[in-house]
Amino acid sequence: xxxxxxxxxxxxxxxxxxxxxxxxxxxxxxxxxxxxxxxxxxxxxxxxxxxxxxxxxxxxxxxxxxxxxxxxxxxxxxxxxxxxxxxxxxxxxxxxxxxxxxxxxxxxxxxxxxx
Amino acid sequence: xxxxxxxxxxxxxxxxxxxxxxxxxxxxxxxxxxxxxxxxxxxxxxxxxxxxxxxxxxxxxxxxxxxxxxxxxxxxxxxxxxxxxxxxxxxxxxxxxxxxxxxxxxxxxxxx
Numbered sequence: 001x002x003x004x005x006x007x008x009x010x011x012x013x014x015x016x017x018x019x020x021x022x023x024x025x026x027x028x029x030x031x032x033x034x035x036x037x038x039x040x041x042x043x044x045x046x047x048x049x050x051x052x053x054x055x056x057x058x059x060x061x062x063x064x065x066x067x068x069x070x071x072x073x074x075x076x077x078x079x080x081x082x083x084x085x086x087x088x089x090x091x092x093x094x095x096x097x098x099x100x101x102x103x104x105x106x107x108x109x110x111x112x113x114x115x
Numbered sequence: 116x117x118x119x120x121x122x123x124x125x126x127x128x129x130x131x132x133x134x135x136x137x138x139x140x141x142x143x144x145x146x147x148x149x150x151x152x153x154x155x156x157x158x159x160x161x162x163x164x165x166x167x168x169x170x171x172x173x174x175x176x177x178x179x180x181x182x183x184x185x186x187x188x189x190x191x192x193x194x195x196x197x198x199x200x201x202x203x204x205x206x207x208x209x210x211x212x213x214x215x216x217x218x219x220x221x222x223x224x225x226x227x
Binding site for chain 2: 042
């Protein structure tokens with residue numbers, strides 16, 4: 001299995017621009033998570049989906065952030081408009097409600113820099 | 116306020132010796148705990164878990180201990196190997212849910 005795939009790996013954009021991060025979870029997994037890692041706040045859960053339905057978005061920082069999961073194999077995290085304080089590494093993870101229910105498999109992350 | 120704390124930002128250990136990484140939590144509702152390892156430029160990798168009904172879980176060289184009364188858990192790595200050098204995150208959730216709160220991490224360096 002290819003694991004969780006994220007694109008792009010690096011994104012540099014100017015303040016005010018729209019940014020879209022993409023994630024392909026592991027095939028067959030029914031949970032998908034978006035995390036953000038910063039020096040100040042560490043690793044934070046932003047939102048997670050179960051069977052493509054958003055379950056908990058309480059970690060989404062503000063209305064500029066939105067996430068979608070149109071099907072079981074694809075999810076996006078969009079920031080519009082972007083701000084310098086959004087600069088961080090964004091991770092996507094997936095898991096399967098089975099014996100390894102709590103083991104989340106992380107992608108390599110997207111490093112976002114907003115100038 | 117940090118609900119999951121890892122008070123040692125870094126730890127250095129000699130190869131072959133024991134590494135002990137500590138984690139403290141404040142929320143008494145937390146009932147499931149995970150440890151992840153992270154190498155630079157990679158996503159975190161799951162290591163080991165423990166639920167609040169246990170006080171110990173072992174997997175090869177890795178053992179996690181949970182002291183519920185002290186709200187404290189620790190990860191023991193025996194023997195430590197240079198390949199174990201990474202950042203280790205402790206994470207906790209309540210109601211056996213998926214909303215995990217992560218600690219800030221401890222950078223472990225295993226010296227040859």
